[in-house]
Amino acid sequence: MTTKIMPLRDAIARFVKDGQTLAMEGFTHLIPFAAGHEVIRQGRKGLTLIRMTPDILYDQMIGMGCASTLVFSWGGNPGVGSIHRFRDAIENAWPARLAIQEHSHADMAGRYQAGASGLPFSVLRGYVGSDLPKQNTNIRTITCPFSGETLAATPAINPDVAIIHAQKADREGNVLIHGIVGVQKEAVLAAKCAIATVEEVVDELDAPMNACVLPHWVLSAVCAVPNGAHPSYAHGYYGRDNAFCKAWDGISKDRETFTAWMKQHVLGTKDHAEFMKSAGITPPRERKVANA
Amino acid sequence: MPEGANVQYAPTEIMTIEAARRLKNGTVCFVGIGMPSAAANLARLTHAPEVVLIYESGTIGAKPDVLPLSIGDGELAEHADTVVSVPEIFRYWLQGGRVDVGFLGAAQVDRFGNINTTVIGGYDKPKVRLPGAGGAPEIASNAKETWIIIKQTARSFVPKLDFLTSVGHLTGGDSRRKSGARGKGPTAVITDLGVLAPDPETRELTMVALHPGITWEQAKAATGWELKRAGTLATTKAPTAEELETLRDLQARTAKAHGTVSTE
Numbered sequence: 001m002t003t004k005i006m007p008l009r010d011a012i013a014r015f016v017k018d019g020q021t022l023a024m025e026g027f028t029h030l031i032p033f034a035a036g037h038e039v040i041r042q043g044r045k046g047l048t049l050i051r052m053t054p055d056i057l058y059d060q061m062i063g064m065g066c067a068s069t070l071v072f073s074w075g076g077n078p079g080v081g082s083i084h085r086f087r088d089a090i091e092n093a094w095p096a097r098l099a100i101q102e103h104s105h106a107d108m109a110g111r112y113q114a115g116a117s118g119l120p121f122s123v124l125r126g127y128v129g130s131d132l133p134k135q136n137t138n139i140r141t142i143t144c145p146f147s148g149e150t151l152a153a154t155p156a157i158n159p160d161v162a163i164i165h166a167q168k169a170d171r172e173g174n175v176l177i178h179g180i181v182g183v184q185k186e187a188v189l190a191a192k193c194a195i196a197t198v199e200e201v202v203d204e205l206d207a208p209m210n211a212c213v214l215p216h217w218v219l220s221a222v223c224a225v226p227n228g229a230h231p232s233y234a235h236g237y238y239g240r241d242n243a244f245c246k247a248w249d250g251i252s253k254d255r256e257t258f259t260a261w262m263k264q265h266v267l268g269t270k271d272h273a274e275f276m277k278s279a280g281i282t283p284p285r286e287r288k289v290a291n292a
Numbered sequence: 293m294p295e296g297a298n299v300q301y302a303p304t305e306i307m308t309i310e311a312a313r314r315l316k317n318g319t320v321c322f323v324g325i326g327m328p329s330a331a332a333n334l335a336r337l338t339h340a341p342e343v344v345l346i347y348e349s350g351t352i353g354a355k356p357d358v359l360p361l362s363i364g365d366g367e368l369a370e371h372a373d374t375v376v377s378v379p380e381i382f383r384y385w386l387q388g389g390r391v392d393v394g395f396l397g398a399a400q401v402d403r404f405g406n407i408n409t410t411v412i413g414g415y416d417k418p419k420v421r422l423p424g425a426g427g428a429p430e431i432a433s434n435a436k437e438t439w440i441i442i443k444q445t446a447r448s449f450v451p452k453l454d455f456l457t458s459v460g461h462l463t464g465g466d467s468r469r470k471s472g473a474r475g476k477g478p479t480a481v482i483t484d485l486g487v488l489a490p491d492p493e494t495r496e497l498t499m500v501a502l503h504p505g506i507t508w509e510q511a512k513a514a515t516g517w518e519l520k521r522a523g524t525l526a527t528t529k530a531p532t533a534e535e536l537e538t539l540r541d542l543q544a545r546t547a548k549a550h551g552t553v554s555t556e
Contacts, residue, residue, distance in 0.1 A: 027349050027378055028364025052378070053426075076423035078325070079361030079550070087421045102410075105348055106382035106430040113379050125387045128433040128473040129406070129459030132425060135415050150472060180349045180364045183378045212377075235366050242361055242550045286366060287358075287549055 004173035004222045009271065011195050011221035012038045020160035023050040023112075023191060024057065026232060027182030028078060028240075032165040033057050034228035034272035035197050040064045041267060050159055052108045052183060056231065056248050059083035060266070062098060063258050069099040071157075073108045080245055084252045094255065101136055107154050112183050114156035115190025126152040162191035165229045166214075167236055168205065169198045173216035176205045179235030181212050188214055197225040199237050225272050230283045238283035301531050303484035304443070305539060306503050308334060309531045311395075311441050311482040320344045321393045322386060322431050323354075325363045327441045328395035330542070331482075333359060337538050346385060348427040350376045358546040363426075382427065386434050389474070394435030396428055396458070398442050400450050403496050403517045405440060405460025405478030407432065408453040415455060425457050432458035433473040444483035449515040461495035468495070485511045486528065491520070501526040 016022060016039055024032050036057045039047075048069040051058055055077055061067055063085030075086050089098035103111070110122035123142060133139040133152075142153040164184040166177040175196045177184060188194040196214065201224045207213050216222070228234075231241035231248075252258045265279040276282075301309075304327075311331035315321060317340040323332045325347075333356060336343050345354045349364035353373030360368050369375045376385070385391065399422050400408035409428060413419030432438050438460075442448055460478045462468045468477050478497075481488040486502035499511050499521045512519050531539075 028362040029349070029366065029369075072424065074424050074426035075421075078363065082421075082423075090421045091418060102424055104425040104429045105378065105427040106386065109377075109379040109382050113383075124382075124430070125434055125474070126430045128429075129456060129462050129468070129471050130425075130429045131410075131415075131456045132429065179366065179369050180351065180375060181377050182349070182364070185377065186379055233366055235369065240362070240365060245361075 004216055004219055005169070005171070005201060006221050006223060008035060008038050008197060008223040008225055011223050012042055015193050015195060015220055016042070016044055016161055018044055019046040021048040021050060023157065023159040023162045023187050025051060025162065025164055025182055025184050025187040026229065027053060027180055029180040029182065029232060030165045030177065030184070030229050030234055031055070031057055031232035032163045032197055032228065033230055033232065034225040035163045035165070035195065036061055037266045037272065037275060040066060040262070050157060052105055054086060055083060056245065059085040059252060060262060062086055062089050063095065063252065064262055065095045067098060068096070069101065071101045071103070073103045073105045077245060077248060079242070080249050084249075085258060088255070101138060102132060103136065103139070103154065104132065107139070107152065109183050109186070111154050111157040112186035112190050115158045116186045119156055121153050121155050123151050123153055157190055159187070159191045160193065162187040162194045163197070164188060164194070165197045165234070167199050167234055169196065169201050169222045169224075170205045171201060171203065173219060173222040174205060175214040175219065175222060176207045177212045177214070185212055185214065188218060193220045194218060195221045195223065197223045197228040199226055199228065199234050200224060227276055227283050228272060230276065230281060233286070236286075239286040241281070241284055244281065299531060299533050299536055301536055303503070305536060306528065306531055307441065307443070307482055307484045308539060309535045310487065310503070310528050311439065312338065312535075314439065314480065314482075315340050315343055315393070317342045318344070319392045320346065320390060321395055322346045322348070322391045322435055324396045324428070325360065326397050328397055330359055330539070331441060332395055333542060334535070334539050337542065338535060346381065346391065348378070348381060350378055350381045352376065352381075352385065358549040359542065361550050382430060386430055389434065391431070391435040392437070394431035394438040396431060396438060396440050398440055398448070400448055400453050401440060401442055401481065402450060402453050402460070404462060404464050405481060405490065405497055406453055406456050406462065407440065407458040407460060408455045410455040410457045412454050428458040432460065432477070433475070435475050437476040437479045440478055440481045442481065442483060444485045444511065444514045446514060446516045449517070451517045461490055464495045465493070485514060496520060498522055499525065501528050503528050504530050
C-alpha cells in the first residue's frame with residue numbers, strides 16, 4: 001500500500017504551486033497554521049487564497065506576499081480587532097495589490113457545498129438589500145423555476161488545493177475531525193487535491209459511528225504536525241492561545257516588526273517544532289470547567 | 293457613572309442588561325460575537341436559563357461558562373446541545389426558519405436599522421477596512437426579528453451608510469417586505485443611551501426609551517440624523533444588584549480565562 005502519510009515539507013513542495021487557488025479552512029478551531037507557515041517558507045506566490053475567516057494565518061501569508069487575490073467573508077483577529085497586514089494590503093497595496101472577492105458566511109459555506117456536490121453553483125436566501133452584489137459580480141440572482149422567487153446564486157468553489165488540520169489520522173491516512181468542524185469536509189471534497197495535517201497518527205481512530213471522518217482516498221497527503229493549529233486550538237489537545245492572538249496585534253502593526261518576526265521565526269526555522277521553539281510558544285492547556 | 297436606586301453602573305452595563313432582559317426563556321437566538329454574546333449569556337444566567345443560543349460556528353444550545361473571545365471558542369462546543377457544520381447552521385437552522393431572534397452588533401447603523409460592517413469610506417479605497425459581512429446578511433434577512441446592540445454616537449448613527457452590509461428596514465415603509473427579506477427586521481436597537489424601535493408606518497428608528505439619567509438632548513446629539521421620539525419617552529429600569537453582580541462575575545471570569553498567558 002502506498003502511504004499518504006508524509007512530512008509536511010514534502011506535501012507542500014509536491015502539491016502547492018505558484019498561482020493556484022488554495023483554500024485553508026478551520027472555523028476558529030483547527031486552523032492549519034503549520035501548513036500555512038510551510039507555504040510561506042517555500043516562497044509560494046500569486047496564490048488566490050480562499051478562506052471564510054481570514055485571520056492571523058492569512059494576515060501572515062498576505063504580508064509575506066504569497067497572495068494576489070483573497071476570497072473571503074469575514075477578515076479580522078477574533079476578539080482582538082483588525083488584521084493589519086490584510087488592511088495594509090487593501091488600503092495601501094503593501095506588499096502588493098490584493099484583489100478581493102467578498103461574500104457572506106452562508107454563501108461561502110454554500111459555495112463549498114456546491115463544489116463538493118459537483119454542482120456549478122449554490123443557491124441561497126441571501127444578500128437581500130445588501131451592497132455586496134454591487135461589488136462582486138459573482139453574486140447574482142436566479143428565479144426559482146417552481147415558485148418564481150428570486151434567490152441569490154454564486155459559483156461553486158473548487159480550489160486547486162484545500163488544506164485542513166485535524167485531531168488524528170490512522171496509519172492508512174483516514175482522518176478524524178471533532179468539535180467545531182466548520183467547513184473542512186466540504187473544502188476537502190470540493191478541492192482537486194487535499195492535504196490534512198493532524199496532531200497525531202494512531203493505530204486506531206476509534207471514531208464514533210457518525211463522526212466526521214475523511215477517508216484516506218479523498219486526501220493526497222496526511223502529515224503529522226503536533227501543535228499544527230497553534231495559536232488556534234485543537235479540541236482535546238490544547239486551548240486557543242488568546243495571549244498570542246493579542247500579541248499578534250502588536251507584532252503585525254508595522255511592516256518592519258512584522259517582517260522581522262516572520263523572518264526570524266518562520267523563514268528562519270525548518271519546521272513547525274523549530275518555529276514553536278524559536279517564538280517561545282507553549283500552547284495553553286484546554287480550559288476545563290464543570291458547567292453551571 | 294450614573295446611579296440607580298442604590299447601585300452604580302457603567303453605560304455599557306445598562307446597555308447589556310437592558311438587551312438581556314428582552315430575551316425570553318426558550319427563545320432561539322442566533323448570537324453575534326461581542327456585546328450580543330454578553331447580553332445573551334447574561335439572560336441565560338438570570339431569567340432565561342432555557343434560552344437557546346446558536347453561534348455561527350455551528351454550536352446549538354451553547355452554555356459557555358466564560359464569554360467566548362471568538363465565535364468558535366471550544367467553550368461554545370464543550371457544553372452545546374449539538375455541534376453541526378457551518379453549512380448546516382446556515383442552511384437548516386437559519387435559512388430553515390428556526391431562529392426567533394438574530395442578535396447583531398454593527399459599526400454603523402442608519403435610520404432604518406440597516407447595518408454596515410464592511411468599510412468606512414469608499415469600497416475601493418476605504419478609509420477603514422472593517423471585517424466584513426460574516427453571517428450578518430443572512431441573519432438579518434432570515435431571523436424572525438433582529439435586535440441590534442450598539443453604542444449611540446454621531447459616528448455610528450449615520451444619515452447614510454458608507455456600505456449597506458445587512459438589511460434592516462431598507463428605505464422604510466414596506467420596502468423590506470417587498471425586497472423578499474423574511475422576518476420583521478430590526479424590532480429594537482439597544483444603545484448605551486436607551487432603546488429605539490421602528491415607527492409602525494415609516495419603519496424609521498424612533499427613540500422609545502432612555503436609560504435613567506440620560507436626556508433627550510443627549511440622544512439627539514449622539515445621532516447623525518434628525519432623530520424622532522415617541523410621544524412619551526419611557527425610562528428603562530436601572531440594573532438590579534443581582535443583574536450587575538451576574539454580569540460582573542461573568543466578565544471577571546472571562547477576563548481571567550482569556551488573560552492566561554501562553555507560556556504557563
